[in-house]
Amino acid sequence: MTVRVRFAPSPTGHPHIGNIRTVVFNWLFARQNNGKFILRIEDTDRTRYVEDAVKVITDSLTWLGLDWDEGPDKGGPYGPYTQSKRLDIYREKAEELVAKGLAYRCNCKPERLEKIREENLAKGLNPMYDRHCRDLPPDAVAPNEPHVIRLKVPLEGTTTVHDELKGDVTFDNTQINDQILLKTDGFPTYHLAVVVDDHxxxxxxxxxxxxxxxxxxxxxxxxxxFGWEPPIFIHVPLVLGQDGKKLSKRHGAVSIADFHRQGYLPEAVFNFLSLLGWSPGEGDEQEIFTREELIERFDIERVNLAPAVFAYDKLDWMNGVHIRNMSEEDLLHKLIPVWQEVGFISTPVQAEMLRKLEKLVPLVQERLKTVRDVIPLTDFVFTDIEMLPAEELIGKKMTVEQSIEALQKTQALLATLVNFDDKEMEQPMRDLATELGLKAGQLFTIVRNAVTAKTVTPPLFGLLEVIGRETTLRRLEQAEETLKSLLDSQAEVTD
RNA sequence: GCCCCCAUCGUCUAGUCUGGUCUAGGACACAGGCCUUUCAAGCCUGGUACAUGGGUUCAAAUCCCGUUGGGGGCACCA
Incomplete structure (x- = not known):
């Protein structure tokens, strides 16, 4: 038998990582069993329908690489895959149950229902429908007057759900409501639609x-x-927010689109999500998995029963690992759109600029947690800088005069280098430090602060090469001027 | 209120089914150190957990019951 699983979202907004983690489990299960993964849109609530939600959902799945074999856009042998296009089927099935005496028509007014609900709650009972219409004569509610169809739930006994993970879970039938199957507007409720469609x-x-x-x-x-064989039920734990509550729209920004926007890689998010509630176990402590490894290793039977809290710390780390594991070329192509988005580079990228970007990639690769981190790490390469205040241009344990001298000598040195490149400037710069009686770090820090206007950057010489000789020298000179004015103002004060 | 699910470091988890090898392992985060031009990365070290009470047993994180705690559900929402 071919494994067939589905993701059946309602188009009411952005799917969040909790939903998607469950999708990941479904997808992994389908792929490792050479089964089918089906996308079905459950749009049976017209009041909550959100216009672009279906697109947001499919975009999210696509971004994560969760492809589906059958769905609204793709079609398939079991279509249509949008419930609002299957209304006739649900009506027919509901009527079938009425005919069998297993369901009944109910025309109770919402106000009455609400009253019963409140009364029951006040009495400490389950807030259930009082089954007022259940035993009315069959023609008491005319088929053409507004009404709903309710399931005739047994008044006694128990119903057992066999869950693959939890085992048998038994419910007392007296606690179960005469569930509405078909609403007044002719749409099915989730309960009817899901059963009919899954079957x-x-x-x-x-x-x-x-x-x-x-x-x-x-x-x-x-x-x-209906006389149907139920599928295998596998209920997986919820994903909780940092506050320990179920994730929902009003909880932290956790839509998949946000992760994309914030610079996370789909492969990292996928890896992270698959480990939220599942682990290889059996002594295997691997945490970083490729998609292929996950398809092979994932085991639905090993899914943890306890809900998991979603925390960013580990995702950040994992995203960094995936960035470091990428080839420089792949990373470059993830970074280019980021630089473009903030206007650092043009679209398309000019050939000369591309060469610079290629040089930048190895400099930033091991410093990125998200691809967006590249912005503050490289902004000074693309834009003019605002010189740091004079105090921050002074070298560690150095006087202003010494710092000025260091800047002057550096300019002289860099101006005369035959090739303005990374490897060629390091040794002369170290020699210069020695000549000035400074530690290499002291000199490099002055240059870093002057040229990048930051105290923390990727490796200096690679950056200088990309920034280029002209800009580098100009910034060094500006820094020198800044320090000189500081000297002048100090002199005035002393006078 | 009623019903259901769950319970190992702050977090994700291994170990639980098939009790002993667990004075509980890994990862993230945190702290300290090494490396080092800053920051990262890398390496080393450290602290922190079996919710609780009672059984069963020679032996319990592991099995059973209660308690507590957390979560979910109880709609003409999914």
């Missing part, structure tokens, strides 16, 4: 979040009512 689309494994476990007995009842 009709031959879904073999339902891998979804724990929040669905309490409603699963209703689904089991529906499978029984």
């Amino acid at each position: 009709m689309m031959d879904i073999t494994h339902i891998i979804r979040a724990d929040e669905w476990l309490p409603s699963t007995p209703k689904h089991v009842m529906l499978y029984e009512a």
